[in-house]
Amino acid sequence: MLFTADHDEPRRILQKFIQSDINPHVDEWENAGIFPAHDLFKKLGDLGFLGLNKPVEYGGQGLDYSYALMMAEELGAINCGAVPMAIGVQTDMATPALAKFGSDELRKEFLAPSIAGDYVACIGVSEPGAGSDVAGIKTTAKSDGDDYVISGGKMWITNGTQADWICLLCNTGEGPVHRNKSLICVPMKSKGVTIARKLDKLGMRSSDTAQIYFDEVRVPKRNRIGEEGKGFTYQMVQFQEERLWGAAACLKAHEKTIQNTIDYTRGRQAFGKPLLDNQVIHFRLAELQTEVELLRSLVYRAAEALVAGEDVTELATMAKLKAGRLGRELPDACLQFWGGMGFMNETLVSRSYRDSRLTAIGGGADEVMLGILCKMMGTLPGGKK
Numbered sequence: 419m420l421f422t423a424d425h426d427e428p429r430r431i432l433q434k435f436i437q438s439d440i441n442p443h444v445d446e447w448e449n450a451g452i453f454p455a456h457d458l459f460k461k462l463g464d465l466g467f468l469g470l471n472k473p474v475e476y477g478g479q480g481l482d483y484s485y486a487l488m489m490a491e492e493l494g495a496i497n498c499g500a501v502p503m504a505i506g507v508q509t510d511m512a513t514p515a516l517a518k519f520g521s522d523e524l525r526k527e528f529l530a531p532s533i534a535g536d537y538v539a540c541i542g543v544s545e546p547g548a549g550s551d552v553a554g555i556k557t558t559a560k561s562d563g564d565d566y567v568i569s570g571g572k573m574w575i576t577n578g579t580q581a582d583w584i585c586l587l588c589n590t591g592e593g594p595v596h597r598n599k600s601l602i603c604v605p606m607k608s609k610g611v612t613i614a615r616k617l618d619k620l621g622m623r624s625s626d627t628a629q630i631y632f633d634e635v636r637v638p639k640r641n642r643i644g645e646e647g648k649g650f651t652y653q654m655v656q657f658q659e660e661r662l663w664g665a666a667a668c669l670k671a672h673e674k675t676i677q678n679t680i681d682y683t684r685g686r687q688a689f690g691k692p693l694l695d696n697q698v699i700h701f702r703l704a705e706l707q708t709e710v711e712l713l714r715s716l717v718y719r720a721a722e723a724l725v726a727g728e729d730v731t732e733l734a735t736m737a738k739l740k741a742g743r744l745g746r747e748l749p750d751a752c753l754q755f756w757g758g759m760g761f762m763n764e765t766l767v768s769r770s771y772r773d774s775r776l777t778a779i780g781g782g783a784d785e786v787m788l789g790i791l792c793k794m795m796g797t798l799p800g801g802k803k
C-alpha cells in the first residue's frame with residue numbers, strides 16, 4: 419500500500435496552499451512570463467515541501483519516495499504546468515543526485531538552502547547541440563590545480579534566470595563518453611556565467627527557461643558531486659525521479675481537464691440538448707479517464723518499486739512514455755469539445771493543450787524512452803536474441 423493515513427495531513431496542507439497561495443496568482447504569472455521563484459519556494463520550504471524525501475541532516479523530512487510522489491500528484495491541481503514543473507526541478511530533477519552522492523560539505527552548501535527555499539536550483543544537461551544525445555554534450559570542466567575551469571553552454575534551462583546554482587553536467591575527461599562526465603554544483607553568480615537569453619515558449623509560459631553560457635568559470639573541485647567520471651551514471655539515476663515526477667504530475671492535471679470539459683459540455687447547448695449528451699463525447703471522456711487511471715497504476719507501481727529500493731528504469735521509462743503520449747492526446751481531445759472557446763487563451767483547456775505538449779519532449783523525448791526500452795528488451799539491431 420503506497421499511501422497511508424500519514425500522507426493525509428501533508429496532502430491536505432499542500433492542497434490548501436495551492437488554492438490560497440498559488441492558483442489565485444497563476445493568470446498574472448502566465449501573462450508576465452515568470453513567477454516569483456524565491457518568494458514561492460521560501461513558502462514551500464517553510465512548510466517542508468522542498469525536502470520531503472531528503473535527509474533530515476540537511477533540513478529534509480527523511481520520508482520515503484511515496485511522499486514525493488504524493489506531492490507531484492497534488493501539484494497537478496495548479497492551474498498551469500509551468501509552476502509545478504519549476505517546483506519539480508527543485509525537488510526531483512536538480513537535487514536527487516546531490517542528495518544521494520554529494521559530500522557532506524557540498525550538501526550543506528547547496529542542498530540545505532535548496533530544501534529551505536533560500537536557493538533556487540536548476541539542472542543543466544541539454545545544450546544547443548545535444549539534447550536527446552546526453553553523452554554528446556560539449557561543455558568541459560578542465561582541471562586546474564584544486565579547481566575546474568568550465569566552458570560551454572546550456573540550453574532550455576528551467577528556472578535558469580532565477581536560479582542561485584546549477585547542477586551542471588560537463589566533460590571532465592577525454593575518455594569514453596559515458597565515463598568522462600561529472601555533475602558539478604556551480605553558483606550562478608560565478609564570474610563567467612552569462613544568462614544569454616530568456617526563451618519565448620509555446621507553453622509553460624510562467625516558467626523561465628534560459629540559455630546560459632559558461633566562459634572559463636572557475637569552481638573548486640569540491641563542488642563536484644561524487645566521483646569524477648560518474649556524472650553520466652548519476653544523471654541517469656537522477657532522470658528516473660525526473661521521469662516519474664513528469665508522469666505523476668500530469669495525473670490530476672488531466673483529470674481536471676476532463677472534469678472542466680464535462681462541466682462545459684453539460685452547460686453548452688447544441689441541437690436542442692447539452693453537448694455532453696452526445697455519446698461520442700461522453701464515451702470519449704470515459705475512455706480518457708480510463709487512460710489516466712491506467713497511467714496512475716503504472717506510476718504507483720514504479721513508485722512502490724522505488725520505495726523498495728529496486729531499479730525502476732524500465733517502469734519509469736514506460737510511465738514517462740505513456741505520459742508523453744497522453745499529454746498530446748487528452749488535452750487535444752478535450753479541447754475539441756470546447757469548440758471556439760477551446761481556442762481561447764482564457765480557458766484552462768487551451769493552457770493545458772500548450773503546456774502538456776512538453777511531456778513528450780522534455781526530460782527525454784518519447785523516442786528516447788522507446789530507445790531505452792528497446793535496449794532493455796534486446797530488440798535494437800545487434801541486440802540479444
Ligand SMILES: Cc1cc2nc3c(=O)[nH]c(=O)nc-3n(C[C@H](O)[C@H](O)[C@H](O)COP(=O)(O)OP(=O)(O)OC[C@H]3O[C@@H](n4cnc5c(N)ncnc54)[C@H](O)[C@@H]3O)c2cc1C
Nearest residue numbers: 541542543544548549550574575576779780781782783785
Ligand atoms: C520548456 C523546456 C524546459 C526544459 N528544461 C530543461 C532543463 O531544465 N534542463 C535541461 O537540461 N534540459 C531542459 N530541457 C531540454 C529537454 O530535455 C530537451 O529539449 C529534450 O531532451 C530533447 O532534446 P532536443 O530538444 O535537443 O531534441 P533533439 O535531440 O534535437 O531531438 C529532436 C527530436 O528528434 C527525435 N529523436 C531524438 N532522438 C531520436 C532517436 N534516437 N530516434 C528517433 N527519434 C529521435 C525526437 O522526436 C526529438 O524530440 C527543456 C526543454 C524545454 C522545451
